[in-house]
Amino acid sequence: MSISSAFAASQSGLRMTEKWAEVTSSNIANATREGYVRRGLSLSSAAGEASGGVAVTGITREVNSAVARMYRLEIGRMSRQQAVADGLETYAAQLGQPDDAQALTSRLTALQSSFDLLANNPADPSLQRATVEAAGALARTLNQASAALDEAGAEARRGIAQDVETLNNLLGKVASLNERIVQESGATAARAGLEDELGTTLDAVAELMDVQVSRDAQGRVTLHSSGGTPLIAAGTVLQVSYDAATGRLMAGTTEITPGVPGVRGFEEGRIAGALALQNEVLPQMQLQLDEFARALVEGFETQDASLAPGQAGLFTDSAAAYDPAQREGLAGRLSVNPAVLPESGGELWRIRDGLGAAAPGADSDSTQINAFLSALEAQHGFDTQAQLGDQGTLADFAANLISAQQFVRVDAQDQLDRLQAGAEAIAATRSGSEGVNVDDELQQLAAIEQAYAANSRVMQTLAEMIDALLAAV
């Protein structure tokens, strides 16, 4: 080792320290930026065994792919529950709790009390009026619930369409980042920046759907849905398309709809949550509302002795009698028979004498009213597909319906809260292993300062040695 190679060595030390300062300052500057992964320097002894000195071989990203994968899975789970909870929020508020005055159960109780009062005083027009209005209120409550459910469905479909468009954009972005990463040489700062962008994009994809991420030999990312259907593979991006009418999701020509048996789709993410709403949760809720409406219409038809076959009872399917083929959407079309509504040309007394009565009966006759009451109190058979029991009174069914439907939302919210705690823990681990710790960086700054000073000191000493020699010549 001679003076000139000592010069070269300390020069390389200074150059390394400068690069180190650059990396550290960029870490500090980006400390709060989402998706920034801490950079480090990879060093080696300078080329050539005899020469000494230090060489910077590249800029590394302190990425922890296992934690990143867990984080993305957790985000996907959260987004799914969030989509279900958010999608049902308006509807749940509309549906209310069983003891709310506006709720289906209270409307049913109100109708029953009106009939009770009317039974004691069948001729009182104001009580007749009140009973008809209570029936109207019950029908409207069901109509509103059904409308809110339709709105939730429309909202979910709009959300999915939007998310699918976002997803396609993100996939396109991943593909273009793939191309750019391949073209970067080694571990450059530019490549680290591209990798950051790729990481952020994959995080965004994970929020929409859960994917398998793998890398090919050239560092390109390939994406498959968690069930194994290719999204980005062999250099091509498959467009994801969504058919709002059928609720089916396709990647290219392969179906990836979540929740469909046998389909190699995915389970988590906002799209999966919204599709579960559209394909499973909302249709089930609609079925429950329709089943309630059916029992109501059929119950009052059965108990109304005045009706001719095929004639509509107190509750109607848009003024018509119940048709088993038309059950779907019945809750939305439920209305009170115009025959008891004076404003539609009907007569109030029909609430006492039956909807099919041609002329008013005896003022004190409460037989039909008691029959109507029994429709409210009797056990009805229910479709087991509604999953609310096969037998029960209308009030039981309504109470079950409200609590079961509220439970779906509450359950999603609960799971969301639970997942949130887990996701936060993983996010903290991730930012601990990948993120910037400003304290550490500041400590490094102190080390950088020392290293720089030490190298300069070596140079100064070497210069003095040469000076001494020059003075001797």
Added chain:
Amino acid sequence: MSISNAMQTGVSGLQANSAKVGRISDNIANANTDGYRRTFAQMVTSTSNSPSGVAPLGVRAVEGADITKDGSLRPTSSATDLAISGSGFFVVSKNPNDPVEANYFLTRAGAFSPDENGYLKNAAGLYLAGFPYDTTGSLGAVNRSGFGDLDSVNVGSFTLPGEATTTMSVAGNLPAQETGLATPGAPFISTSQFYTPLGGSDQLQLSWQPGATGNQWDLTISDVNGTTYGSVTVDFHDSGALAGAPLAYSNITNTAPAPASFAFDAATGVATLTIDNGTTPQVIDLTIGAPDSHDGITQFAGDYSAPEYEADGFETGTLLRAEIDEKGDVYGIFDNGSRKLLYNVPLAEVTNPNGLLAQDGNAYTLSRDSGTMQLNTASSGLTGKIVSQSLESSNVEVAQELTDLIQTQRAYSSNAKIITTVDEMLDETMRLKR
């Protein structure tokens, strides 16, 4: 020995020492020239034998060069800055692809950068020479004792013509629990890339349909538009040492419209696809995995993860940049992501490097003293290795030169003193006669 002889000796000392100062000044001037080798003057006695007894002695300077001593390497940021760690020289030429052998030199100065045509040229304007690789990545038989087979290394405009895929292989796992279900689910689809004879990129789709029979799968291979080439049923071992490996292939069906076709060798697990994409259809051998081996597709219980494909051939591409490894292999990195060997930069070794003749621009030519030259591959045998992003500093040690300078200065003054003393003595002699 007479007084005038003493004068002569003094003069020879002056001459020799001034020659030595000349070398020292050369060295100090080139102390920061990359790849420079220090020169020096060695003192040799000069005498003429006379029968009369003691001959007049003198000194002369013989110039030499310290070519074998390496300078220290310093890192730079350019990938085309090359240094040699160990013995050997780069071969450079005056002009790109120079046909005149006399225009080839050896040098250690490796600050190469592309010229306007993409040829790598060092600071002295000399072009780096290397052996070109052919399209199959082999050098072939090259003449390693002359400059005839060398080309100038060009990293500027290089278009990779693309090469058709002939063999492909797949490795991965199929989830065993998906088979034997009453209603098997949808097939697992994966795509793999291959290259057409025109260097285009195309895809094959492999669809694995789990069977209703346990551990049985139907593999259907189709093109990107969904036209199927054919299908084969694969049974996997369900127990024993070979559990998870393919057991047998059966039901080989060719559904491809002619001239495309699908054939399957059940003994080796290789599908031969004939793809109708030209007058002569492209034939690709796709290895699925030999029966009783775990090298290709396996079937164990677990999650499905996309299988990995390997295909030979490459896509047409334009050169983005070049990388040089320690064996002197120049790799081209193309915009389609492929890497390809372009050149091998050999290192010239001679029997006696110190005997090389110095030329303008830090270069040397062969001489009688240097002995014969051999173009060796870097990092092989005793040949040095090529280090990219580095330059070799000059091997001049300034402190040594300065101490030599002090010494030479004293020697020069001493010789001058001899001359003045002899002069005074002569003067004295003159004054004897008045």
